[in-house]
Amino acid sequence: MHELNWGLPVILYLFLGGMGAGAGAVSASIFLRSGGGDLAGSNFRFARWGAMLAPPLVILGTAMIVLELGSFQAGNWFRFINLFLTINLSPMSIGSWVLALFILVSLAYAYTFISKAARPGDELHNMRKMLAWAMVPLGVGVALYTGILLGAMPARPFWNSPILAMLFLVSALSTGVAAILLVRSLFGHKQKVNEQAFEQHSYLLSSSDMLLIGMEILVIFLFVMYAHLTIGSVEEAVAVIMGGELTTLFWFGFVVLGLLLPAAIELKYVMPTLLYQKAYAMPRTMEILICALVIVGGFMLRYIVVIAGQVTGPVGI
Amino acid sequence: MSESKTQVSRRDFLKKLASGSAVAATAVAAPGVAISVEKPKRYGMLIDTRRCVGCEACSVACKTENDVPLGETRSWVEFIEKGNFPNVSRSFLPRLCNQCEKPQCVSVCPTGATYKRPEDGIVVVDSDICIGCKYCLQACPYGMRFINTKTGTADKCDFCLHRVANGLVPSCVNTCQGKARIFGDLNDPESEISRLLATNTTTVLRPEMGTEPMVYYIDADHTDERDAARQGLYVRIETHRRQQKRV
Amino acid sequence: MLNRRNFLKLGAASAATGLAGTAVMTRAADMHAWGNQDFSPKTGRERKAVPSACYQCVTRCPNVTYVEDGRVVKIEGQINSIRSEGVMCAKGQGGVNQPNDPDRILYPLKRVGARGEGKWKQVSWDEALSELAARIQTLKDRGEPEKFMFHYGRMKSSTSKMVKTFLGSVGTATIGDHTSICEGGKWTAQELTWGGHYDTWDFDHTRFVLNFGSNVFEAGTNHVPTSHRLIRAMAERNVRMVTFDVRLSNTAAKSSEWVPVKPGTDLAVVLAMCNVVMSEDLYKGDGEAFLSFCKATGDNHAGTEEKVAALKAHFGQYTPEWAEKISGVEADTIRRVAREFALARPACAISYRGAVAHYNGNDTERALQTLAAITGNIDNPGGRCKAVGPKWHSPKGPKDLPKARKLAILDGPKGAAALPTHHMSHNVLKMIKEGSAGRPEIYMTYKYTPIYANGETQENIEILKDESLIPYFVVCSPFYDENAALADLILPEPTYTERWDWEDMVSPVQIPEFYIRQPAAKPLGETRDFGDVVCELAERLGTPLGYQTKEEFVRLSCEMTPEVAAVGGFEYMKQYGVYHDPKAEPLYFSYRKELKPEAYEKDSVVYDAETGVYWDWKKAHAESREAALEKGYTHTKKSYTGYVGQRIGDKVYSGFKPDKLNKSGYLEIYSGLVEEKGFPPLPTWTAIPEHEKMGPDDLIMTTFKVATQIHSRSVNCKYLTELYHKNPAWINPVEAAKRGIKDGDEIKVKSPIGEIITEAKVTPAINLGVIAISHHCGHWEYGRYASGNKAPGGRDDDPDLERIWWRDDNGMHPNWIIANSPDPINGQQRWMDTVVQVSKT
Numbered sequence A: 001m002h003e004l005n006w007g008l009p010v011i012l013y014l015f016l017g018g019m020g021a022g023a024g025a026v027s028a029s030i031f032l033r034s035g036g037g038d039l040a041g042s043n044f045r046f047a048r049w050g051a052m053l054a055p056p057l058v059i060l061g062t063a064m065i066v067l068e069l070g071s072f073q074a075g076n077w078f079r080f081i082n083l084f085l086t087i088n089l090s091p092m093s094i095g096s097w098v099l100a101l102f103i104l105v106s107l108a109y110a111y112t113f114i115s116k117a118a119r120p121g122d123e124l125h126n127m128r129k130m131l132a133w134a135m136v137p138l139g140v141g142v143a144l145y146t147g148i149l150l151g152a153m154p155a156r157p158f159w160n161s162p163i164l165a166m167l168f169l170v171s172a173l174s175t176g177v178a179a180i181l182l183v184r185s186l187f188g189h190k191q192k193v194n195e196q197a198f199e200q201h202s203y204l205l206s207s208s209d210m211l212l213i214g215m216e217i218l219v220i221f222l223f224v225m226y227a228h229l230t231i232g233s234v235e236e237a238v239a240v241i242m243g244g245e246l247t248t249l250f251w252f253g254f255v256v257l258g259l260l261l262p263a264a265i266e267l268k269y270v271m272p273t274l275l276y277q278k279a280y281a282m283p284r285t286m287e288i289l290i291c292a293l294v295i296v297g298g299f300m301l302r303y304i305v306v307i308a309g310q311v312t313g314p315v316g317i
Numbered sequence B: 001m002s003e004s005k006t007q008v009s010r011r012d013f014l015k016k017l018a019s020g021s022a023v024a025a026t027a028v029a030a031p032g033v034a035i036s037v038e039k040p041k042r043y044g045m046l047i048d049t050r051r052c053v054g055c056e057a058c059s060v061a062c063k064t065e066n067d068v069p070l071g072e073t074r075s076w077v078e079f080i081e082k083g084n085f086p087n088v089s090r091s092f093l094p095r096l097c098n099q100c101e102k103p104q105c106v107s108v109c110p111t112g113a114t115y116k117r118p119e120d121g122i123v124v125v126d127s128d129i130c131i132g133c134k135y136c137l138q139a140c141p142y143g144m145r146f147i148n149t150k151t152g153t154a155d156k157c158d159f160c161l162h163r164v165a166n167g168l169v170p171s172c173v174n175t176c177q178g179k180a181r182i183f184g185d186l187n188d189p190e191s192e193i194s195r196l197l198a199t200n201t202t203t204v205l206r207p208e209m210g211t212e213p214m215v216y217y218i219d220a221d222h223t224d225e226r227d228a229a230r231q232g233l234y235v236r237i238e239t240h241r242r243q244q245k246r247v
Numbered sequence C: 001m002l003n004r005r006n007f008l009k010l011g012a013a014s015a016a017t018g019l020a021g022t023a024v025m026t027r028a029a030d031m032h033a034w035g036n037q038d039f040s041p042k043t044g045r046e047r048k049a050v051p052s053a054c055y056q057c058v059t060r061c062p063n064v065t066y067v068e069d070g071r072v073v074k075i076e077g078q079i080n081s082i083r084s085e086g087v088m089c090a091k092g093q094g095g096v097n098q099p100n101d102p103d104r105i106l107y108p109l110k111r112v113g114a115r116g117e118g119k120w121k122q123v124s125w126d127e128a129l130s131e132l133a134a135r136i137q138t139l140k141d142r143g144e145p146e147k148f149m150f151h152y153g154r155m156k157s158s159t160s161k162m163v164k165t166f167l168g169s170v171g172t173a174t175i176g177d178h179t180s181i182c183e184g185g186k187w188t189a190q191e192l193t194w195g196g197h198y199d200t201w202d203f204d205h206t207r208f209v210l211n212f213g214s215n216v217f218e219a220g221t222n223h224v225p226t227s228h229r230l231i232r233a234m235a236e237r238n239v240r241m242v243t244f245d246v247r248l249s250n251t252a253a254k255s256s257e258w259v260p261v262k263p264g265t266d267l268a269v270v271l272a273m274c275n276v277v278m279s280e281d282l283y284k285g286d287g288e289a290f291l292s293f294c295k296a297t298g299d300n301h302a303g304t305e306e307k308v309a310a311l312k313a314h315f316g317q318y319t320p321e322w323a324e325k326i327s328g329v330e331a332d333t334i335r336r337v338a339r340e341f342a343l344a345r346p347a348c349a350i351s352y353r354g355a356v357a358h359y360n361g362n363d364t365e366r367a368l369q370t371l372a373a374i375t376g377n378i379d380n381p382g383g384r385c386k387a388v389g390p391k392w393h394s395p396k397g398p399k400d401l402p403k404a405r406k407l408a409i410l411d412g413p414k415g416a417a418a419l420p421t422h423h424m425s426h427n428v429l430k431m432i433k434e435g436s437a438g439r440p441e442i443y444m445t446y447k448y449t450p451i452y453a454n455g456e457t458q459e460n461i462e463i464l465k466d467e468s469l470i471p472y473f474v475v476c477s478p479f480y481d482e483n484a485a486l487a488d489l490i491l492p493e494p495t496y497t498e499r500w501d502w503e504d505m506v507s508p509v510q511i512p513e514f515y516i517r518q519p520a521a522k523p524l525g526e527t528r529d530f531g532d533v534v535c536e537l538a539e540r541l542g543t544p545l546g547y548q549t550k551e552e553f554v555r556l557s558c559e560m561t562p563e564v565a566a567v568g569g570f571e572y573m574k575q576y577g578v579y580h581d582p583k584a585e586p587l588y589f590s591y592r593k594e595l596k597p598e599a600y601e602k603d604s605v606v607y608d609a610e611t612g613v614y615w616d617w618k619k620a621h622a623e624s625r626e627a628a629l630e631k632g633y634t635h636t637k638k639s640y641t642g643y644v645g646q647r648i649g650d651k652v653y654s655g656f657k658p659d660k661l662n663k664s665g666y667l668e669i670y671s672g673l674v675e676e677k678g679f680p681p682l683p684t685w686t687a688i689p690e691h692e693k694m695g696p697d698d699l700i701m702t703t704f705k706v707a708t709q710i711h712s713r714s715v716n717c718k719y720l721t722e723l724y725h726k727n728p729a730w731i732n733p734v735e736a737a738k739r740g741i742k743d744g745d746e747i748k749v750k751s752p753i754g755e756i757i758t759e760a761k762v763t764p765a766i767n768l769g770v771i772a773i774s775h776h777c778g779h780w781e782y783g784r785y786a787s788g789n790k791a792p793g794g795r796d797d798d799p800d801l802e803r804i805w806w807r808d809d810n811g812m813h814p815n816w817i818i819a820n821s822p823d824p825i826n827g828q829q830r831w832m833d834t835v836v837q838v839s840k841t
């Protein structure tokens, strides 16, 4: 066995960080696309859920990685500050700054949503809007960074691919959407403004989530195909999900449970609306199930990728 | 020998500068002495595996010299046993940090704790700065790095900087039974290592990684399990690296 | 934002301060000094360097020991040593763990529970030595000092001198060594052929090395001095080496050629090589010339032609084809290698325990001496040479002591071995159990662990546990080994890094090297050098030795030894650690020295016409000149101690001086001494009885050593045991497949005396018909790094104790199932002959 230098904390970090960033970015873009939230309240609420979700998720994820630091484990609790005493071209350095910025901005952004009502004229509005403009690139940045972090090293052929960053980005957005949908259907039903708008937005989110999953499948396909078509280290490394020790987990745990199943269910409910303009109605339990699947799938992806990258390495000597 | 080198002409110096290799040329003005220029060194090691008897004295010397905790290794020797009876061979591949010219560990380090010393090319970890993020552990294509449990920071072979800086060969070189390890300045054409590199066919490990190792081998056995499988040979690689298999 | 470049500079600066400024080049020179200086990686401070000597293995290389804050922190080779030339093996490097072992015994311990129960009481030295001295005194008073048996292992040089002086003062000659479990049989064979033992191998000048059962790159009693020269010869001068071994040792792996041989059949191969040399007239030249210094027939005065004829006749029967059937080595290979060896000139024939630890080991070594002799490769540059070591002079101790008495338990049962010149240590406990020759009342071991190092582990334990067989058992050791665990009294010795000694191991360059061991640090706890202890014991027993401490003994010796005294004596040695005469010439062809008539025309010297030997009957303590002449050289007890020279033709030569046996001054290929004992006088094929009766599925179990462990005594060295802590049994894939065994499987190995369960290592690097298990592992004591068991008084302050990752993976000792059984000629323990059945568990 190769050493697993990065374990659960890093996996959780990548997962939670990605999800939080995704939620933040989605929240902001919904907010901006809906004209700054002056559309009926449920868009605002969407955005609000996302804004509320983003900072705790990202902060929690960041806390996780601090736990994994050797210096922290050795009792130098605040050594990680060193990350912010410099900046260099290390993805982790840039990432840390982006992450720190994201946390600050997302906290401020969340703060602007403290009030439950969307008042276009309210004092926070301009600030909210400005912050939302920053949230989109920062969220995408953080999500991308989690992939670049891993992808930067030729020594880790499983990770060493630009597609990985894309994969992590799409997954981050999709889990972000799922996270919003999940909390919304768990806690948001009571606050429905009107039934139709609520379903309408569920539909929008579900269909965009479906789209994201579709993209994710595409990216996965590219990832596997390119890896498989090459020779040497990369091919050898990708073998771990193509017949190696992580194959079942990858294909069943991630691709089937985390992508195909939710996509199929969403398809079932979205298609009638899309094709025949039928009223969109997904049972709440189904919605919760899909979201849970997408989120678990997102975790699986980080888990498998982080492990696979470390149990494989360059071939030859 | 060294005297002549401190008196480098300005033109030479500029030439070097122009060619980009005088990275950290330092000019030292001393009273009554013309400006002398210390040419930066590029320390490297050449391991002549023909002379290696697999005694592992280097591994133990390294542990004692650097007080490396159990379960962690800065240096080890791989035994590569292959063939089918009675045509069996066993060769030895001593391993240590390659002090790469393009060190991946350096490019990923977010804090700058790991850096390549401009004056001699040794890649070192500043354990006062390192946060132990383990990024460099992932980035080294040779599995050289580990987190030292005593310090919680990244650790690896540093060519015994504390000895080398005091004019001594590294500990593993000092003990080597076969005198298989030759240490010296690659920038000095007169050094033993330069002369041997010039007159022998050498290889480095995993050159395709682009790290440009400064540790060279004569007659290294580059066999791995895949080669052996392809040739229908038995092969067993005992690495002695941190109780695990070769990475 | 911080500028990356500035930051790096900052980083560099702080790294430099972390290293206390040493990170700045302090020397402009590119040539880095090799050693004898060291710095702390943490503080950058220079460490105190103490020239001393290694004692991890019997080679005893000079070293430099580094000290920081009074603690031994690092050991390196001594660059001024002509033997090691500054390099050092893994075991020597690992020696730094010895003084720092948290399981060291630091105070004298007295047993309080039942023997072996592990209950101890810390006692003062005064109490410990009063008790021991009183018991010895009682024996002396009873007129039975021989019931104090002292059994030692690697007790060498000054310590040996002091301890033996002490034992002499007590009056006991019941002194056992461990040599028969080591290489004693090889020594006997050498004593039979060229006299005193020890062959050194002149790799600096050889052109070809022929190796039978020596693992010179991993082990060997002159390990570093020989191995580093050999690899240099191979790398720089293309010297070829052919290794006969039952498995691919690292030595075989580095050889130009590995020839797998069936265990115990090296003799057949060597005899066939002698056949090739004689039948193809390859002896002509140096070999033929050398024959005039050999005895090859019953007649000591035979001419060279007669000798050639006799050898041709004798070896005629041993054709390579014949040897192929016995050894599994192809006749063509034997022929080719024999020719290569004979023609290389000079070529070096080497051998070790793989060749000699057998039923027929005595003749294997004799045959090899023969092969070297008939090719002219004896005591010549590049050949197999007679050892050269420094001659220390030392204080003699009390005079006019009564003759020491001895229990006849050292040489095994009567008739078990014909000429056990190095005793039969592996049978001592059996003899005690059997009891007919008497039993010691005090049994003391020093640097020897019969329980672990001998065969028949279970029986050893039972005997040593039995107070009716051994009433009082004293162990002197720094460590709580399996032996100490059964003792009544443990006398803790400091580790070698904290002791004094003068040292005298032989030199591979035929120039003697004087060196000392000196304490690098103060002995921990209340540990006391056994040299000091015997001084005090002697004092208490009323026969003071004339010096009080080992340090004093070493100092006096330095002053008494002319070579050392001339350069500054003790002070010089303390400062430099080693000395050799820079003008000395290597000593070759010592046998060729012609004696001046005054040497053999002395009154006390008589000429023995039968052998051609001049000998000094007074020196040999013969009754009278007449008795000496009448009984003759060969049959006067210990006449060899008076040997002066050998007449060959009309000249008298120093010849091959005998030791331990009354042989002539010839290199005796033909041995009248073994003939008298009923064995063939010329090296002759003898099959191993058990191997003749093997079933089709039986295997022969052999054992071996690895480069990173020394017997039992290095398992407490954490860095060594981390590298080697389990010893799976090597087995060939073909043999494994027959038994359904896969790599890593648990297997059962069963011999006539018991069975063990161990792990299989399925590898083509071992011959068919063999299973090989190293003997360093499977400890049940010796502290936590070795066995997981804490020693009494063990400390917990070593954080590495928490990091032992091989817990419960300590391997299995093979000696549980190896019988203590001797070579019938010399008594050597037969480590490599055990017939076993192997199956999957």
Ligand SMILES: Nc1nc2c(c(=O)[nH]1)N[C@H]1C(S)=C(S)[C@@H](COP(=O)(O)OP(=O)(O)OC[C@H]3O[C@@H](n4cnc5c(=O)[nH]c(N)nc54)[C@H](O)[C@@H]3O)O[C@H]1N2
Residues within 6 Å of the ligand: C057, C058, C091, C182, C183, C212, C213, C214, C215, C216, C218, C219, C220, C221, C222, C223, C244, C245, C246, C247, C249, C261, C262, C263, C264, C265, C266, C352, C353, C354, C355, C702, C703, C704, C705, C706, C707, C708, C709, C710, C711, C772, C832
């Ligand atoms: N590393 C290390 N070095 C040591 C020691 C140690 O314990 N460890 N101990 C020291 C001591 S006291 C001694 S006596 C020496 C011993 O030094 P060596 O005798 O050289 O070492 P061994 O491993 O005992 O045996 C040598 C070889 O004999 C092989 N062998 C077994 N049976 C046969 C056979 O029938 N024929 C042939 N041709 N080969 C056979 C074994 O596979 C092994 O490789 O080493 C000394 N040096």
Ligand SMILES: Nc1nc2c(c(=O)[nH]1)N[C@H]1C(S)=C(S)[C@@H](COP(=O)(O)OP(=O)(O)OC[C@H]3O[C@@H](n4cnc5c(=O)[nH]c(N)nc54)[C@H](O)[C@@H]3O)O[C@H]1N2
Residues within 6 Å of the ligand: C152, C153, C154, C178, C181, C182, C183, C446, C447, C448, C449, C450, C452, C453, C454, C476, C477, C478, C479, C480, C481, C482, C493, C494, C495, C496, C530, C703, C704, C705, C710, C711, C712, C713, C774, C775, C814, C815, C818, C831
């Ligand atoms: N199966 C098998 N058995 C073998 C061999 C083999 O090849 N195969 N090899 C044999 C050979 S060659 C030999 S020489 C013997 C060696 O066997 P031993 O002579 O018993 O040698 P060691 O096991 O090295 O050490 C004996 C004890 O000395 C003690 N000791 C260590 N250091 C010191 C010290 O500084 N002072 C004192 N007073 N005591 C100390 C330790 O308690 C240790 O247990 O083993 C033999 N046993």
Ligand code: SF4
Residues within 6 Å of the ligand: B096, B097, B098, B099, B100, B103, B104, B105, B106, B123, B139, B140, B141, B142, B143, B144, B145, B156, B211
């Ligand atoms: S071998 Fe690894 S640790 Fe050493 S310099 Fe190269 S990349 Fe860095």
Ligand code: SF4
Residues within 6 Å of the ligand: B108, B109, B110, B111, B112, B113, B114, B125, B129, B130, B131, B132, B133, B134, B135, B136, B137, B153, B154
């Ligand atoms: S573990 Fe330390 S040296 Fe390695 S990348 Fe992180 S901060 Fe840099």
Ligand code: SF4
Residues within 6 Å of the ligand: B061, B062, B063, B065, B066, B074, B075, B096, B097, B156, B157, B158, B159, B160, B170, B171, B172, B173
């Ligand atoms: S140079 Fe020093 S740190 Fe590096 S392997 Fe050798 S002994 Fe270890």
Ligand code: SF4
Residues within 6 Å of the ligand: B051, B052, B053, B054, B055, B056, B057, B058, B059, B077, B092, B094, B172, B175, B176, B177, B178, B179, B180, B181
């Ligand atoms: S010390 Fe030298 S000879 Fe021994 S294993 Fe290391 S490189 Fe090889």
Ligand code: SF4
Residues within 6 Å of the ligand: C054, C055, C056, C057, C058, C059, C060, C061, C088, C089, C090, C091, C092, C093, C222, C223, C224, C225
């Ligand atoms: S050969 Fe023996 S004496 Fe020499 S350094 Fe190695 S262990 Fe010590």
Ligand SMILES: [Mo]
Residues within 6 Å of the ligand: C181, C182, C183
């Ligand atoms: Mo031995």
